[in-house]
Amino acid sequence: MTASQTADKDQVFIFDTTLRDGEQSPGASMTLDEKLQIADILDEMGVDIIEAGFPIASNGDFEAVSEIAKQAKTSVIAGLARAIHADIDRCAEAVKHAEKGRIHTFVSTSPIHLQFQMNKTEEQVLDIITDTVTRARNLIGDVEWSAMDATRTPIDYLCRCVEAAIKCGATTINLPDTVGYATPDEYKKMFADIIERVPNSDKAIFSVHCHDDLGLAVANSLAGVAGGARQIECTINGLGERAGNAALEAIVMAIRTRSDALPYASNVDPKFLTRASKLVAGASGFAVQHNKAIVGKNAFAHESGIHQDGMLKNAETYEIMRPEDVGVKATSLVMGKHSGRHAFKDKLKELGYELGDNALQDAFRRFKDLADRKKHVYDEDIEALVEDEISIAGE
Ligand code: KIV
Ligand code: ZN
Numbered sequence: 118m119t120a121s122q123t124a125d126k127d128q129v130f131i132f133d134t135t136l137r138d139g140e141q142s143p144g145a146s147m148t149l150d151e152k153l154q155i156a157d158i159l160d161e162m163g164v165d166i167i168e169a170g171f172p173i174a175s176n177g178d179f180e181a182v183s184e185i186a187k188q189a190k191t192s193v194i195a196g197l198a199r200a201i202h203a204d205i206d207r208c209a210e211a212v213k214h215a216e217k218g219r220i221h222t223f224v225s226t227s228p229i230h231l232q233f234q235m236n237k238t239e240e241q242v243l244d245i246i247t248d249t250v251t252r253a254r255n256l257i258g259d260v261e262w263s264a265m266d267a268t269r270t271p272i273d274y275l276c277r278c279v280e281a282a283i284k285c286g287a288t289t290i291n292l293p294d295t296v297g298y299a300t301p302d303e304y305k306k307m308f309a310d311i312i313e314r315v316p317n318s319d320k321a322i323f324s325v326h327c328h329d330d331l332g333l334a335v336a337n338s339l340a341g342v343a344g345g346a347r348q349i350e351c352t353i354n355g356l357g358e359r360a361g362n363a364a365l366e367a368i369v370m371a372i373r374t375r376s377d378a379l380p381y382a383s384n385v386d387p388k389f390l391t392r393a394s395k396l397v398a399g400a401s402g403f404a405v406q407h408n409k410a411i412v413g414k415n416a417f418a419h420e421s422g423i424h425q426d427g428m429l430k431n432a433e434t435y436e437i438m439r440p441e442d443v444g445v446k447a448t449s450l451v452m453g454k455h456s457g458r459h460a461f462k463d464k465l466k467e468l469g470y471e472l473g474d475n476a477l478q479d480a481f482r483r484f485k486d487l488a489d490r491k492k493h494v495y496d497e498d499i500e501a502l503v504e505d506e507i508s509i510a511g512e
């Protein structure tokens with residue numbers, strides 16, 4: 118896979134890890150059938166790489182990666198492997214069914230992980246990188262290497278690790294913000310420094326992988342791209358360990374909507390985003406918060422009178438994206454106590470009522486009283502109120 122440029126935009130590859138890092142979210146296990154359905158929509162929507170699972174983790178994970186590899190039409194299918202021969206071999210077995218398969222192997226590089234998790238020295242970890250990346254490259258042409266906890270790794274040592282991985286044939290270098298600790302400026306600088314300092318850095322594609330512990334995962338991912346990364350690892354609905362991963366839908370739409378500030382292109386067709394979000398929410402059992410960007414129930418809903426009035430005149434007053442572009446049928450103007458006369462009149466028209474000025478005034482006042490008492494005012498409530506109004510006027 119090589120990065121390309123279209124007109125004035127650099128291509129960024131979207132690497133979806135909903136089925137691996139997303140599924141690592143406690144309680145988010147999915148069945149094989151659900152995983153196949155999710156992989157199918159990711160493939161159809163243009164996701165470049167699908168990380169389908171962690172083949173050594175269980176027979177179920179091995180089967181899921183193998184079946185997804187068989188089913189995939191265009192996406193690269195990746196499996197995760199620790200820096201252990203048995204993991205790498207098992208991963209190769211699973212992804213071999215794919216037309217385009219990838220082994221994604223990782224090892225920790227930060228001092229705290231080396232001391233407490235691995236009990237290894239820096240030199241020992243360097244030897245492990247050389248050994249395991251070489252092993253993976255002997256099994257497959259597409260190898261991604263990740264430096265776990267890269268953002269808490271001293272830059273000089275990280276440069277040596279990346280250099281070793283590239284030397285042994287890694288084609289993608291992923292520098293994750295494993296614990297969601299980085300700030301956008303730091304993350305951008307880390308990529309820029311590594312790409313500048315490491316010999317032959319142009320032989321690999323650099324990748325961002327951000328967790329959302331401080332709510333910065335999407336911002337950090339985009340900052341990493343500004344620093345030179347060209348692959349973004351993310352998940353549908355931001356599903357993932359702890360506070361989750363960077364949300365794919367937000368990344369794709371940020372790039373599309375702000376192409377002036379973010380001059381990149383992705384292959385993802387955003388019309389699938391809403392469907393993919395619902396599928397993942399149903400399969401994982403993790404409901405999407407109402408105010409979630411792009412895919413939340415309220416992402417294209419307006420209740421305040423001022424906003425509804427603006428929306429009825431020109432949708433661009435309060436919407437920066439068109440709902441149909443992400444697979445939402447239409448904007449919804451929710452009728453509630455904050456709604457104004459303009460939206461109320463429009464709603465009556467939609468329900469087939471045209472009232473004279475006095476009746477409208479009266480109905481609007483009664484609607485406001487009702488909205489003060491009720492959390493949700495449904496179309497049926499408004500119909501009942503107007504029918505009542507009409508019968509009073511007819512008496
Ligand atoms: O967050 C992380 O560091 C990971 C690696 C396995 C890539 O998920
Ligand atoms: Zn992760």
